[in-house]
Amino acid sequence: MPIKSLFGKTFHAIETSLDIAKERHGLIISNIANLDTPGYRAKDIDFRDALKDALKGTSIDLFRTNPRHVGSMTSYPEPPLSGTGSVDIDKEMSKLAENNLRYRASVEVILRKLSKLKFAIMEGGR
C-alpha cells in the first residue's frame, strides 16, 4: 500500500486552508496597522473562493501581478473619507478573530488526523 494513501486529499486541503488563512491574516493585520492612514483602502481575500481556486489547482497565487486583473483579492469599493482610511475597526477585529479560529480549527484537524494515524499504527496490532 503506497504511503500516499495515508496522507490523502484531506491533508492537502487543510494545508491549503492554512496557507490561505495565513495570507489573509497578513492582509487583516496590515489593515489594522493602517487604521488611521488617510487614503488607505482595506484589503481582503475571500476565503471560500481562494480555497476553491487553490484546490482546483488553477492558482495558488493569491496576489494579482497587475492591478487590472480580476482576482480573489478585493479592496473595499467604499471611497475613503477625507482625513481617514476606509478601514472599519469592528469589521477588521471580527475578521481577525474569525480567521484566527479558522486557522486553529485547521491545525486541530491535522492534529486529530495524525493522532488517529498514530493510533492505527501503535494500537492496531494489539
Added chain:
Amino acid sequence: MDFLTALHISTTGLSAQRIRMNIVSTNLANVSTTRTPTGGPYRRKLVVMEAVPIEDFESILRSQSESLLGVRVGEIVEDSTSFKQIYSPGHPHADKAGYVSMPNVDVMTEMADILIARRSYEANVTAIGATKAMALKALEIGR
C-alpha cells in the same frame, strides 16, 4: 507572508501610534504656551500616517506589486487654524489692545485624539496576540 512579517507589520502600527501619542501629549503640555523658541505662541501639531510597503523575502521573490502595507508617521504638520485671542492686558505677551494669542490647542479634541490613538494601539496589540496564538498553534503540529 510569514508570522514574523505579520508581527513586524503590527509593530509598525504600534510605533506609529506611540509617536502620535507623543505629539498629542506635546499639544496638551503646551496648551497655554505663549512663547516658543521660534517666537509666537505654540502651534498645534498633527501627525499624518502613511502606508509603507513591507518587503519580505517572499514578496520580493514573487515580485508582487501588491505587497503588504505597514504604517509609519509620514510627516508631522502644524495646524494652520488661527490662534485664540484672550483679553488679558496684564500679560507680558499681550498686544497693544490687550489681547494675548493663545495656542490653537483644544483640550477636548486632544483628549479625543488620545482615545483614538489608544484604541488603535490596542487593536494592534490584539493583532499581535492573534499572530502569536496562530504561530504557537502551528507549532503543535507534529508534537
